[in-house]
Amino acid sequence: MASRANQINIILNDHQMKPVEVVEEQDPFESVHHALKHFIGMDIIRDKMIEIYALIEMNKRREDVGLKTDPQSFHMLFKGNPGTGKTTVARALAKWFAQLGILTHQHVIEADRADLVGEYIGQTAHKTRALIKRAQGGILFIDEAYALARGGDKDFGREAIDMLVTHMENHRQTFILILAGYPEQMNDFLQTNPGLRSRFPFIIDFPDYQPAQLLEIAKKMVKNRDYHLTKQAENKLYQLLIKERQGKERSQFSNARYVRNIIEKSIRNQSIRLVKQKIYDTKAYILLTADDIPNDNE
Numbered sequence: 664m665a666s667r668a669n670q671i672n673i674i675l676n677d678h679q680m681k682p683v684e685v686v687e688e689q690d691p692f693e694s695v696h697h698a699l700k701h702f703i704g705m706d707i708i709r710d711k712m713i714e715i716y717a718l719i720e721m722n723k724r725r726e727d728v729g730l731k732t733d734p735q736s737f738h739m740l741f742k743g744n745p746g747t748g749k750t751t752v753a754r755a756l757a758k759w760f761a762q763l764g765i766l767t768h769q770h771v772i773e774a775d776r777a778d779l780v781g782e783y784i785g786q787t788a789h790k791t792r793a794l795i796k797r798a799q800g801g802i803l804f805i806d807e808a809y810a811l812a813r814g815g816d817k818d819f820g821r822e823a824i825d826m827l828v829t830h831m832e833n834h835r836q837t838f839i840l841i842l843a844g845y846p847e848q849m850n851d852f853l854q855t856n857p858g859l860r861s862r863f864p865f866i867i868d869f870p871d872y873q874p875a876q877l878l879e880i881a882k883k884m885v886k887n888r889d890y891h892l893t894k895q896a897e898n899k900l901y902q903l904l905i906k907e908r909q910g911k912e913r914s915q916f917s918n919a920r921y922v923r924n925i926i927e928k929s930i931r932n933q934s935i936r937l938v939k940q941k942i943y944d945t946k947a948y949i950l951l952t953a954d955d956i957p958n959d960n961e
Contacts, residue, residue: 692716698759703883704876708752711865712759719763736835736864737765741843742850743869746918749843752869753804760802760839768800776810779823787819791826798838808842809852824856831862872918874904881922885951890930895953900925906959929955 690696695712699705715737722732737760741749753771760766774794781787795803805811805827811820831840844852846868853860860866872880878901885892892900903925908916917924933955937947 691720694759694762698755701883702748702752702755703879704870704872705748705752707867707870711867712756715865716763719765734836736831736862737839738831738835738863739839739841739865739867740849740853740863741841741867741869742846743843744845744871744916744918746916746920746922747869747871748919749869750804750806753802753841753843756839756841757802766801766839770798770801771804772798772801773804773806775806776813776820776823779805779811779827780819782819787822788826791823792830795827795830795834795838798840799834800838802839802841804841804843806843807845807848809844809848812852812855821855824859828856828858828862871908871916874901874908877904877908877918877922880919881926884923884926888926888930889949890951891949892951893953896929896951896956899953899956903956903959925957928957932957 692713695709695716698712699709702708718735722735725732741752743749750773753773757766757771758769761769772794778794779787779791781790797803811824812818814820827840842849842852842863878897881900881904882892882897904922907921929951933951936952936954937943
């Protein structure tokens with residue numbers, strides 16, 4: 664239809680066309696990404712969590728149509744150097760498993776050799792059973808687990824290992840056991856009990872962080888403390904991270920722990936600088952400069 668203004672208006676069946684609503688497809692693994700959104704360099708962990716989530720989802724769908732499903736065990740073994748995030752990931756997994764209904768609680772009972780091994784006959788069994796009871800519904804996380812086997816065949820640590828193996832099999836639907844420690848020592852630890860390795864369907868390696876990842880961790884730590892690194896401070900810190908990572912044996916580099924120590928030292932250095940110079944304003948409180956970043960010999 665031509666209008667007086669020489670415009671053409673087109674009407675289709677006298678109906679105004681409505682905009683089509685586009686529905687974005689939801690990521691089926693959104694819960695995995697959400698659980699790890701604050702983590703840096705966790706691709707290996709993310710892949711394992713996707714594997715677990717997919718298995719849980721398909722088992723639910725199989726049950727809905729009357730197909731058989733096997734009870735799953737989610738006990739894990741973490742191998743990694745200091746500061747690679749083993750304990751932090753265990754805490755995140757507890758929350759995630761509770762959200763999925765695999766666990767009834769979000770708690771993580773963190774323990775070491777002293778919490779399991781007694782000094783006289785009968786004490787180890789009592790301590791280990793009590794610890795497992797506390798962990799029911801959640802995760803029992805044992806760091807430096809290889810220390811349980813340090814004393815040899817006559818040490819009570821072997822008794823604790825045997826009890827853990829028994830309970831993780833008999834109660835695999837009521838709690839999750841995570842053993843953690845340094846890579847080489849954990850490999851040796853797995854040889855101490857013939858049935859130990861087969862009890863852990865998930866053996867996960869936590870790699871050392873690269874310098875760029877460590878810098879990102881540092882920037883997050885600084886931001887969470889209401890500080891900000893200047894560009895010069897970032898550059899100095901990055902060079903320090905490269906030098907420290909290259910100069911240490913793989914098992915001696917403490918990764919994120921080293922970064923935390925550097926940030927805390929930098930904050931102390933800034934405090935000294937501001938007090939000496941009598942600079943008291945908000946912008947100065949926030950900025951960490953290159954002068955505040957410690958040198959490699961400090």
